[in-house]
Amino acid sequence: MIYFLCSLLFLVGLSGILLKRNLIKIVISLTIMEYSLFMFLALVGYKQNALAPIVKSVTEEVNYVDPLPQALVLTAIVIGLATTALLVALAVRIYEKYGTFDIRKIRRLKG
Amino acid sequence: MNSSSVTQYLLPLLVVLPLGGAFLIQLSKKISGLISDIIANFIVVVLVVLVFSLLNSPVLVYKVGGWMPVKGIPIGIYLVSDGLSMLLLIIINTIALVSLFFSISYMKRFTNKPLYYTLFLLMIAGMNGVVMSGDLFNMYVFLEVAAIASYSLVAFGTEADELEASFKYQVMGTAASAFILLGIIIIYSVTGTLNLADIGRVLKDKVTEAPIILTGILFLVGFGLKGAMMPFHAWLPDAHPSAPAPISAMLSGVLIKAIGIYALVRIMFNVIGVTPIFSNMMLCISAISMIAGVFLAFAQWDFKRLLAYHSISQMGYVMLGIWLMTPLGILGGLFHMLNHSVFKSLLFLNSGAVVYGTGSRQLKRLGGLNQKMPVTGCTSFVASMSIAGVPPFNGFWSKLIIIMACIQSHHFFLAGLAVLVSIMTLVSFLKVQRYVFFGGLKQALKDVKEVPFTMCFSMILLAFLCTTMGALLLPGAKELFIDPAVNALLNGKEYISLVLNK
Numbered sequence: 001m002i003y004f005l006c007s008l009l010f011l012v013g014l015s016g017i018l019l020k021r022n023l024i025k026i027v028i029s030l031t032i033m034e035y036s037l038f039m040f041l042a043l044v045g046y047k048q049n050a051l052a053p054i055v056k057s058v059t060e061e062v063n064y065v066d067p068l069p070q071a072l073v074l075t076a077i078v079i080g081l082a083t084t085a086l087l088v089a090l091a092v093r094i095y096e097k098y099g100t101f102d103i104r105k106i107r108r109l110k111g
Numbered sequence: 112m113n114s115s116s117v118t119q120y121l122l123p124l125l126v127v128l129p130l131g132g133a134f135l136i137q138l139s140k141k142i143s144g145l146i147s148d149i150i151a152n153f154i155v156v157v158l159v160v161l162v163f164s165l166l167n168s169p170v171l172v173y174k175v176g177g178w179m180p181v182k183g184i185p186i187g188i189y190l191v192s193d194g195l196s197m198l199l200l201i202i203i204n205t206i207a208l209v210s211l212f213f214s215i216s217y218m219k220r221f222t223n224k225p226l227y228y229t230l231f232l233l234m235i236a237g238m239n240g241v242v243m244s245g246d247l248f249n250m251y252v253f254l255e256v257a258a259i260a261s262y263s264l265v266a267f268g269t270e271a272d273e274l275e276a277s278f279k280y281q282v283m284g285t286a287a288s289a290f291i292l293l294g295i296i297i298i299y300s301v302t303g304t305l306n307l308a309d310i311g312r313v314l315k316d317k318v319t320e321a322p323i324i325l326t327g328i329l330f331l332v333g334f335g336l337k338g339a340m341m342p343f344h345a346w347l348p349d350a351h352p353s354a355p356a357p358i359s360a361m362l363s364g365v366l367i368k369a370i371g372i373y374a375l376v377r378i379m380f381n382v383i384g385v386t387p388i389f390s391n392m393m394l395c396i397s398a399i400s401m402i403a404g405v406f407l408a409f410a411q412w413d414f415k416r417l418l419a420y421h422s423i424s425q426m427g428y429v430m431l432g433i434w435l436m437t438p439l440g441i442l443g444g445l446f447h448m449l450n451h452s453v454f455k456s457l458l459f460l461n462s463g464a465v466v467y468g469t470g471s472r473q474l475k476r477l478g479g480l481n482q483k484m485p486v487t488g489c490t491s492f493v494a495s496m497s498i499a500g501v502p503p504f505n506g507f508w509s510k511l512i513i514i515m516a517c518i519q520s521h522h523f524f525l526a527g528l529a530v531l532v533s534i535m536t537l538v539s540f541l542k543v544q545r546y547v548f549f550g551g552l553k554q555a556l557k558d559v560k561e562v563p564f565t566m567c568f569s570m571i572l573l574a575f576l577c578t579t580m581g582a583l584l585l586p587g588a589k590e591l592f593i594d595p596a597v598n599a600l601l602n603g604k605e606y607i608s609l610v611l612n613k
Contacts, residue, residue, distance in 0.1 A: 010293075017286060026282060033289050037296065044300045069299070072248055076292060079255045083285050086262060090278050097271040106275055 002043065009036035023091040023101045027084060034080045038073050045069030121161055122173040122190045122243060125200065126253075128154055128161075129236035133229045140225035148215050151228040155211050155235065158204045166197060167591055172245065172613035183611065185306045189245030191610055194595025198445060199242040199373050201592070202452045206364045207235050210357035213460050213569040216562065217357060217467060227267060227355075234260035234361065238369040245610060247295050247305045247378075251288070254370050258284050258337070261366055265354045276353035280346040287336030287343075294329035297322055308610035311382040315604075318384040327389055330378055338371015340430070341400035344423050348407070351422065352415035352472075356463020359415060360456035363422045368448055372426065376433060381599070381606040385436065393434040398528055401427030405535045414462045414472040417543065418455070421498065424532060425451045431529065432513040433600070437520050442597050443512030449593075450505040450580060454497040457573035461491035464562045464570065465547060474543065479552030483559040486567045488548040490574040495544055497577045499537035505580035 016029025045066035053067035132154035170193045178187025237257025244250040266277035302313040339347040404424030411417035432444025464487040481488035497504035517526035
């Protein structure tokens, strides 16, 4: 069920990128798409009724959740933050040059 | 651990040095403008020396942080250099050196040169990381480092055009990264490991299972977007011309190979394994790239935009060679990759010199520049003949091998297509030569001067490489440069045991 919601979120983001006409809305759609992936990544490492992966003793066998995806999610979030910041900064500069966020009016390059 | 060899400890330097250099430049920029020039060039010279000293060494594996495998299962991040990585490292660092040397004079017109060098070094660090990484997620991280640096470098001029191109590039690039990340997550959930060699071992005979086919397609879309293969090419003709010329040379000459073609080929050949359906699909994509790129280039009157479309077309050749999956085809594809990086960066540097001298890159506004800029004219003639595949220049030899490989594997249609595209490339570049360098000098261009020394030197060096690189096919040079890379791809899954047994 929750995996289904994840893929739904991914599709919402993807369709936003393809259909929206506003630069800021495109950035938001990209972020939604990335967040659905982060959630999926965290879900991959999740196990029911398992403990947080803090090792107390080496001899005892305890049911831990997989710690690797959590580390990966942190890295991916940082990368996502960098791209989002750069995108928004670019959108602001584009607004200064063109006076609009509408991609139909920002069409100097073609051919 | 093999204590007798210490060369493996040189591998992380290829990433650490440019990262440290980027940091140093930001620290020292207040002292003098000249210092950033010196640091950036010095670091890349060191990188080139390092790469050539690693040449001819066996497969090297460096375990970051010294995490040893537990029960034969790798747990740390690996940096691996085999023949294919080595070829890419040579391309990246050599072209970076030439472009940086070119930038010393060219970038004087832009403000904030230290920032430019910082981003440039970050891009080199990212690309070196991608080609050496032996870990899927690590590869993604380095890929993003290189990509984010390149997004900002495309927008470096901060004019309306550059910003628009960069935004388009970045939206597509981020979507591509999302697809790649999704593929990585699926691989992780199937195999429970991220080490490339270990993934390959777990997946040994599961190539046809549904999740693996899905990841193959996700990687194709993701790396296809990054490498501008034909259905996903829309950002390239905007982004590459908008960047400053040395960056265009880096993007077209190196970046699309390192984070597009290399990453896809490494994962498909050495880790997941190629199914016949996938390779046929790739052959279709490369044929479409080849023919459509050259057709779209025909209609262009902007010097750099025309070159950008030719990049798509020439990358079609590279992929055609590699995905034929025969020894001769892979040899041709990889050799063409090496050659393309040289002549395409030379052409972009030429276009930069023309913009530097005249301030315009519209073909119709230029003319007769051979009288005023002889060095630029001669070198661009050499590069044009190379890309068109005229003997004795390097492009001819690699195209010849690719066409021979097509015939050898009974793909006669593809061979004919490759010849046709080559002829059309020649026509297109005769147009460039006719409008820019030959013919009468326009009245407005009377006061044009030849470009400064550093720019001339870079162009002459690359032109020299263009004329002599055919010699790499001679026995002796071939075993040193190209054969290890060809073997790395041909032996496919041998990569797994080579890495895991280190």
